[in-house]
Amino acid sequence: MKHLTRRHRVSAGTEALALFVGLSNAASRRLGACTQCRYNSRGTNPSGNVTVDGKSYQTDEWHNLSSNITASISRRLHVQKDHPISITRSIIESRFPSPTFKYHNNFFPVVSTQQNFDSLGFPVDHPGRSKTDTYYINQETVLRTHTSAHQADVFRANESEGWLISADVYRRDAIDRSHYPIFHQMEGARMWDRTKAPNGDIAAAVLKDIEALPKNSMKVEDPNPPTHPERNPLQKEHSLTEAEAIAAHLKKSLELVVVEIFSRAKAAAVSANPDFVDERLKVRWIEAYFPFTSPSWELEIFWQGDWLEVLGCGVVKQDIMEKAGQPQQLGWAFGMGLERIAMLLFEIPDIRLFWSKDERFLEQFRGLSENLDNLRRFVPFSKFPSCYKDVAFWLRSSSSSAGGGLRANTQDFHENDVMEIVRDIGGDVVEDVAKVDEFSHPKTGRRSLCYRINYRSLERTLTNEEANGYHEQVRKALVEKLGVELR
Numbered sequence: 112m113k114h115l116t117r118r119h120r121v122s123a124g125t126e127a128l129a130l131f132v133g134l135s136n137a138a139s140r141r142l143g144a145c146t147q148c149r150y151n152s153r154g155t156n157p158s159g160n161v162t163v164d165g166k167s168y169q170t171d172e173w174h175n176l177s178s179n180i181t182a183s184i185s186r187r188l189h190v191q192k193d194h195p196i197s198i199t200r201s202i203i204e205s206r207f208p209s210p211t212f213k214y215h216n217n218f219f220p221v222v223s224t225q226q227n228f229d230s231l232g233f234p235v236d237h238p239g240r241s242k243t244d245t246y247y248i249n250q251e252t253v254l255r256t257h258t259s260a261h262q263a264d265v266f267r268a269n270e271s272e273g274w275l276i277s278a279d280v281y282r283r284d285a286i287d288r289s290h291y292p293i294f295h296q297m298e299g300a301r302m303w304d305r306t307k308a309p310n311g312d313i314a315a316a317v318l319k320d321i322e323a324l325p326k327n328s329m330k331v332e333d334p335n336p337p338t339h340p341e342r343n344p345l346q347k348e349h350s351l352t353e354a355e356a357i358a359a360h361l362k363k364s365l366e367l368v369v370v371e372i373f374s375r376a377k378a379a380a381v382s383a384n385p386d387f388v389d390e391r392l393k394v395r396w397i398e399a400y401f402p403f404t405s406p407s408w409e410l411e412i413f414w415q416g417d418w419l420e421v422l423g424c425g426v427v428k429q430d431i432m433e434k435a436g437q438p439q440q441l442g443w444a445f446g447m448g449l450e451r452i453a454m455l456l457f458e459i460p461d462i463r464l465f466w467s468k469d470e471r472f473l474e475q476f477r478g479l480s481e482n483l484d485n486l487r488r489f490v491p492f493s494k495f496p497s498c499y500k501d502v503a504f505w506l507r508s509s510s511s512s513a514g515g516g517l518r519a520n521t522q523d524f525h526e527n528d529v530m531e532i533v534r535d536i537g538g539d540v541v542e543d544v545a546k547v548d549e550f551s552h553p554k555t556g557r558r559s560l561c562y563r564i565n566y567r568s569l570e571r572t573l574t575n576e577e578a579n580g581y582h583e584q585v586r587k588a589l590v591e592k593l594g595v596e597l598r
Contacts, residue, residue, distance in 0.1 A: 158171060161181070162181075163184055164219070166221065170248060171249045174247060175242050175247050183466065184279075188279065188465060189277050189278065189295045189449065190216050198453075198476065199372075199449050200449060202371055203447075205371065207364070210271065211272050211273050212271065212273040212275055213270055213274045214274070215276045216277050218255075218278055220281065221252060221253075221254060222260045224240075227253050227257075231260075239256065244283050245281075254281035255280055256280055258298050259298065262276065272304075273301035273442075275299040276297065277297045278296060279294070279295055280293070280296050283531055284527065284530065285526075285527075285544070286530050286544040287542070287543035288460065288461045288543060291466070292534065294449075294450050294462075296447070298444065299446075301360070301364070302442035303317060304439055305441075313353045313441060317356035321356070324363050324364065327366065330394070332393070332396070333362070333395065337406065339398070343398050343406035343407065346428060349426070349429070354426055357443050358406060361443035365422065366394065369410065369412065375483065375486050376455065376456050379456075379457070379488045380488060392413075394411070395410075397411055397420075403430075404424075404425025404428055407423070408423070409421075409424075410422050410424070414455065419455070421447060422445055422447035423447075424446070427441065457476075457486075461569065463542070464489075469492075471492040472492070495567055495572045498565070498573055498578040500563070500564050500579075501563050502561070502582070502597070503559060503561035503562075503598040504560060504561075504598055505557050526546070528592075528593055529593070535588075536584045536585050540567070541564060541566060542566070545565075546562050547562065547563045564582065566578040
């Protein structure tokens, strides 16, 4: 049978694992060269103080938090009762019971650059450190960009055999129905200790734990061997029997999560539509590559006509544990994005809805935290019309002062600066922003860009006058903060 493999790819669902294991070159599609930031979203004297969820911090020229982001930090959707993100977290946690697993859901979002970058091996010039991608409070303090900012501390504390970290994370990013500057990740690990296993036999201890896992009848496609010398190599510190046992425990544990999630999703579908046709759930394991796990896999689900990557996982490389002061431990880790799972589970079509305070949204999930058996699909309460507005501008060439400033030259322009300006002004009234045209002047070499902004509220119909008001503010801010020349 042909092997299933995917190498050197970091997708949205596997990003949590990639960062968990210290994948320092896991740059997403939005990351460009790390350059000096051109745009400070605060727009005032950077020297001062800022309060983040009740705590005060000194700011400096690196500070780029907007009021929209600061105001949302206290929401903590992943622990908010009856919120779909929190419900999703609870469903996943139910397959990793305590006391074997300890749940870490309350880590504060402000971390040091040492925690967020240095402890994970991010090079000093890594684009993820750029102010175009990360929210800085000051040069040494950021809003975490991944739950992995806490993993070194959790491993070092060694308080449980397994653990889950769930948290809100923050990135400057594109604006569309599946991206938001605040989202939620979950990562987990399960370790075994050579000094505690009978006769030091890790494989036997893991196999015993596998026998204790609940059984299920789900058919899973897994044609690949547990390890492969080239595609998915065995670590030199592990025996083949150890790696095979850990891989089997990892896969069976995560398959239980899939059964739990999609069984509930299908039950909700039947509840919404008694004529719902239940298709057999198709699941497959794909060989993957992560620099700090080996062997590694991705789990894919065939759902509503397409294969969807749900999570990434692997056997933790031993040097991770050595650096954490636990060289005698070995085990597995996984990572996933909670928004993706929640959108599948509840059929929520727009990521902005998670942040809605509209009762028409919130009331649909009331009481579910206490009775997950009543889980039901989201019912759209309205679809309001779109209002598209274009904005085109010239960037300043490096050899010309045209364009009105020193900030938006061709070399250091970053699309995330545009996104942040639009988000600061329009907030959740903006559904998406897309670049629709790009042009370079054949003689001067100056570069022109055109972005189409879709103004559409989730809660009411916007008038054209309202959309024009937002758009005019965006146009002015692009000139003032990026120094572009409007066309």
